[in-house]
Amino acid sequence: MGPERRRRRPAISCILCRRRKIRCNRGTPCSNCAKSKSAACVYRDAPPQPQLQGPSADPTSPEAPSLTPSTSGASSTIPIPTHSSLPTTTSSTAVSVDGQPPVSHVRPSKSQTSSLAEQQRSPPIPAPAATSTFTKTSRVDTTTVDFAGKVYFHHEHRLPGQPEAVTRSVTHKRRLFGQSHWVNAIGLLPDLFEAFEHVMRDKASKASELEKRCKALGRVIKARRAPAWPCPPTPELxxxxxxxxxxxCYLRTSEALLRVLxxxxxxxxxxxxxxxxxxxxxxxxxxxxxxxxxxxxxxxxxxxxxxxxxxxxxxxxxxxxxxxxxxxxxxxxxxxxxxxxxxxxxxTGIGEDMVWASAGTTLRMAMYLGLHRDPAGIGPRATTPLLVEMRRRLWNTTLEIALQSSMDSGGPPLITVADFDTEPPGNFDDEQLMCPPGDEPPTPKPANHFTQTTAAIALRSMFPQRLAIARYLNDLASRGTYAATLAHDADLRAATKTLNRRLHACRDPAAGGPPPALCLRALDLLVRRYFLSLHLPFFAPALTEAAFAYSRKVAVESALRIGRTVCAAPPPGAEPAIEDGTSRELDGLLARRATSGLGLLRTAAVQGFVVIGVELTTLLREEEGLGLGVGVGGGGPELRPDLLAALEDFSAWTWRGLEAGETNTKGYLVTHTVVAQVEAMRRGLGKEDLARYVMQAVEEGVERCLGLLEGIVAAGEGDTPGSVGMETGGPAVEVGVEDWPYMMPDSLFDTAGGEFSNWFSDGALL
Structure with missing residues (x-):
């Protein structure tokens, strides 16, 4: 008997490196093929599909990922058009494993190599074209774009002959963002960002030098505003x-929706x-x-x-x-x-992009206090009506912050409806809870009576559906099929209609009068943000695939509504917001909050801006492709005026943000550039003329930003707390804390017809 034949190890190098007997880093293309400019970097064997562990791997679970992509209409692998697809690699192509930050080289151990050989049972997969970003050694394909540093867009493993998948996560500055984060929208405007970055990287460009000066001035302004750390509390008011x-202002806006006090x-x-x-x-x-x-x-x-x-x-x-x-x-x-x-x-925009992490601490503090258990089941400690309701209200608000921060950060919510049994707050006005001990406990007002807690109850009524959407968009196990998207859409739509009818009943004057318009508009904005985030991953495929046309409609209409609520210019003569204790111009309070701060309102506005910009450029390209002619003298059909007006409003809104103290100019420059691009396309300019027109717009925008920031620095903004007069409310309070740095990261930057025009709008409910 001859010697026992050794089992052959699988070939993990590309064919050319294996033939040349040199080490291969297994990139796509590998480093050797890239240096030799060879387009034939092909691997003989395909890697095994990853095996998921834990409850989410159950194939019967609705959220369980499919290891073999489906070819049905509900597949999560969706074609993306060339003009609005994810950005192509501008400098390098990285490999990412399970959404982690890209790595350039992974060397498996002997045991891992043996495991690969044992698991490899599928036939070899033909190599893709050289221009594809398909990566055979990972679950995701990765493309990059140079904008505010490297931005890596991860989309799922794709097999030849199947459409490209939508983006599932984004890596930027060592952080991983899920689909709900606004940075995903960057992938819809690759041509714009490529042109924008080209101008900024051009050392001879006037815009590049001016932008550097803007950054320097922004750092000066932020440094002036930031007090020394630690910063003990003082009685100064x-x-x-x-x-x-x-x-x-606080009671009419934040407290009206999120009950804390x-x-x-x-x-x-x-x-x-x-x-x-x-x-x-x-x-x-x-x-x-x-x-x-x-x-x-x-x-x-x-x-x-x-x-x-x-x-x-x-x-x-x-x-x-x-x-x-x-x-x-x-x-x-x-x-x-x-x-x-x-x-x-x-x-105030202080560490706002880290609120999701801090919200986890607050949520666990609430659980330590037992707020996740309904007061009726925790014994005699919570017996007074005031304490019972305050516990329910605070838990309700803590849940809402955890959910909203999940959507803003693109992080998983890390909580389920099975983790608590606390009932929603009762429909009480605060004065009802002031009953003396021993008196008969107060009775909640009927559901058709609008109280100081009705809006918070409304948020809670939609919490399960919104939580499901946040998990669907940001959880690691979610694979986001279109069928699941439509199912979540239907669930949220049904919950919204139920709430709509309930709020409509509150319009009866005998039941306390109509709900405040500000609360209705805030609820409307919040709901539309979820619809926009839910359908945004399928917005790009919808531009060319009729199967996803519904996502295009929902995204555009939601973006328009958000733009009208958040970005519309406030009417003149509307300051200060409150005069002699009487509210003035409540409609502008939401817009002011979106302009001055960050979080929900601004991230929703950014997503809406991108959708409007992509929709307009797509319509212009479609007209040009049909030979209808565009531009002033082209005689082609006019674009939707509401879309054009919304785009102008978005640009003006970003400028008001700079006037209100924002120091990052890129948000304004990008919106200003998109407006210029749309205008150039409407004029029918050729490629070279369009590029010059856009470059001129960038330079003009940077000059305008520089003038504004120079004026702020010259005025000494941040040196004093303002010219409003300060008073002392009590003794200074000294608190000893450990010396740890306080984080101040860089800031981010009614259509006619249809059911969307009716939700919560101006108090005119369905």
Whole structure:
């Protein structure tokens, strides 16, 4: 008998490297083939499909990924048109494994190589064309674009003969974002960003040099605003008239949707602050009050004139809450402060893109306090109506922040409806909960009676459907088939219609009058943001594939509605927002919050802007392709005026953001460039003339930004807390904390007909 034949190891190098007997890094193409400029970098064997572990790997689960891509109409592998596809590689192609940051080389161990040989049973897969980004050694294909640093778009493993998959995640600056993050929208405008980056990288370009000066000025402004760390709380408050206006702004906007405070109790302590005969105020209440004022400051005036003072207030609260006395801070007041701090960071743009991480701490603090268990089941500790309702309200708000931060950050929500049994808040006005001990507990008002808690109850009624969408977009196990997208759309639509009917019943004057228009518009904006994020992954395929036309319709109509709510210019003579205790121009408060702060409103607006820009450029290309002619003298059909107006509004809105204190100019420059590109296409300019037109627009935009920032620096913005007058509300509070850096990352930057025009609009419900 001859010697035992050794089992042959699988070939893991490309064919050319194997033939030349040189080491292969197994890239696509590998480094050797890239150096030799060979287009024949082909691998003989295909890697095995990855095996998922855990409950999500159950093939019967609706969210379980399919290891063999389906060829049905509900497949998650969707064709993307050339002109609006994911950006092609501009500098390098990286390999990513399971959505992790790209790596250039992975060397398997002997045991892993043996496992590969044993698992490899499928026939070899033909090599793709040289221009494809198909990566045979990973689950995802990766393309890159140079915009604000490398942005890596990961889309699922694709087999030859099947359409390309939609983007599933994005890696940028060492962070991984799911589909709900606004950065995914960058992939819809590859041509624009390529041209924009070309101008910025051109050393001879005037725009490039001016943009560097803008960045330097932005750093100066941000440094002036940031106080020293740690920043102990102080009793310094705005003048009484200004403070009253800020409290009113907060109560009419943030508190109307996200219940944190018991307003009568808060008002009583607030009045005592200004009473010279009262005792020294509680330092913990002063911290809460300054956070309330900081949130209100983002709505106070279009220029956000109190931004430096609001930023300091947030720093003080962060210092206070970072104290090492953990157990003493474990209580309802401390949880209220934690929630207000998250809302204030979002409103002032301080570490807003890290709120998702901090929200996890707040959620667990609430669980430590037992807020995830309904008060009816935790014994005698929660017996008074006030305490019962405050626990339910705070848990409701904590859930909402966890969900919204998940959507903003593109991170998984990390909570399910099975993790709590707390009932929604009751339909009470706050005064009802002031009953003395021993009295008959109050009865919730009927569902058709609008109270101070009705809007929060409305959010909770749609929580399961919205949570399912966040998990569908951002969870690792989700594969996002179109059938699943339509199912989530139907669920949210049904929940919205049910809520719509409930709010419509509140219009009866006998039941307290109609709901405030501001609450209705805020709810409308929030719902449309979920529809937009849900359908955005299929928006690009919908531009050429009729099977996804519904996603195109939903995305465009949602984007238009968001633009009208967030980006419309406020009417003249609308400042200050509150005068003599009476609300003025409430419709502009949402727009001011979107202009001054970040978070939900701004990310929704960015997504909407991209959809409108892509829709307009697509329509122009379609007209040109049909030979209809575009431009002033072309005689072709006119574009939708609402789309053009929305695009102009988006550009003007980003400029107002700079005027309100935003220091990152790229948001304005990109929107300004898109407007110029659309205008050039409407004029029918050729490729070279269009490029010159866009380059000129970029240079003009940078010059305008530079002039604005130079004026802010010259005026000394950030050196003082504002010209509103400051008063002392109590003794200074010193808090000792460990010296750790406070993170201030760079800031990001009614159509006629159809059912979308009716939801929550102007109080005119279905």
């Amino acid at each position: 705005p003048a009484r008239a200004v403070a009253d206006a800020l409290v009113e 018991h307003i009568p109790a808060f008002t009583r302590e607030y009045e005592a602050i200004w009473d010279v005969n009262s005792a020294a105020p509680d330092p913990a209440f002063l911290v809460q009050l300054k956070l309330v004022l900081a949130i209100g400051a983002s709505n106070y005036d279009p220029a956000f004139s109190l931004r430096p003072w609001a930023i300091r207030s947030v720093y003080e609260a962060q210092t206070w809450i970072s104290a090492p006395e953990f157990k003493s801070l474990l209580g309802i007041p401390s949880l209220q402060t934690s929630v207000l701090l998250l809302l204030a960071r979002d409103a």
